[in-house]
Amino acid sequence: xxxxxxxxxxxxxxxxxxxxxxxxxxxxxxxxxxxxxxxxxxxxxxxxxxxxxxxxxxxxxxxxxxxxxxxxxxxxxxxxxxxxxxxxxxxxxxxxxxxxxxxxxxxxxxxxxxxxxxxxxxxxxxxxxxxxxxxxxxxxxxxxxxxxxxxxxxxxxxxxxxxxxxxxxxxxxxxxxxxxxxxxxxxxxxxxxxxxxxxxxxxxxxxxxxxxxxxx
Numbered sequence: 001x002x003x004x005x006x007x008x009x010x011x012x013x014x015x016x017x018x019x020x021x022x023x024x025x026x027x028x029x030x031x032x033x034x035x036x037x038x039x040x041x042x043x044x045x046x047x048x049x050x051x052x053x054x055x056x057x058x059x060x061x062x063x064x065x066x067x068x069x070x071x072x073x074x075x076x077x078x079x080x081x082x083x084x085x086x087x088x089x090x091x092x093x094x095x096x097x098x099x100x101x102x103x104x105x106x107x108x109x110x111x112x113x114x115x116x117x118x119x120x121x122x123x124x125x126x127x128x129x130x131x132x133x134x135x136x137x138x139x140x141x142x143x144x145x146x147x148x149x150x151x152x153x154x155x156x157x158x159x160x161x162x163x164x165x166x167x168x169x170x171x172x173x174x175x176x177x178x179x180x181x182x183x184x185x186x187x188x189x190x191x192x193x194x195x196x197x198x199x200x201x202x203x204x205x206x207x208x209x210x211x212x213x214x215x216x
């Protein structure tokens with residue numbers, strides 16, 4: 001395994017910006033897209049529970065329907081790939097059982113060995129006080145996945161636009177999510193910048209390191 005040089009990481013993080021205008025003629029190669037999808041699947045989440053689904057909207061007619069529900073932002077239709085990030089609105093024992101069984105299978109151990117872990121998650125997320133705010137908990141997990149996608153794309157010099165500027169309730173209707181147990185929280189457009197996107201040459205504006213990081 002080859003370690004990525006620190007200078008390369010720094011360079012790519014500075015290269016990344018919120019692309020406002022995509023070149024609709026440039027498409028992400030399948031092999032590259034497969035890595036981006038894996039970055040979502042492999043993202044960290046609390047307890048490892050992955051309370052999400054990622055909807056890759058490929059149908060151009062559906063994208064056209066989403067355009068006016070996204071403040072008219074053209075990346076919805078012009079980007080190579082458009083991913084809607086959804087969260088599981090309620091946690092239940094069935095989802096936790098599925099995760100426990102998957103863990104037991106992957107790690108070749110009896111599911112009974114994970115009974116304590118299972119009961120801890122149920123006590124916290126299903127029956128405990130956090131069950132009352134489980135939707136906001138799940139949304140926070142989705143944003144971890146979004147960050148993983150953005151960073152992975154930057155390393156690959158694939159442009160992205162993270163989007164909260166959308167109508168999540170209307171998105172749910174278009175994507176037939178009503179009654180599914182999942183709800184839209186945000187989206188990410190992925191592709192390649194248009195050469196006339198003025199924002200690509202704008203200097204990145206960030207607060208000084210000592211303003212945002214404190215060592216104690």
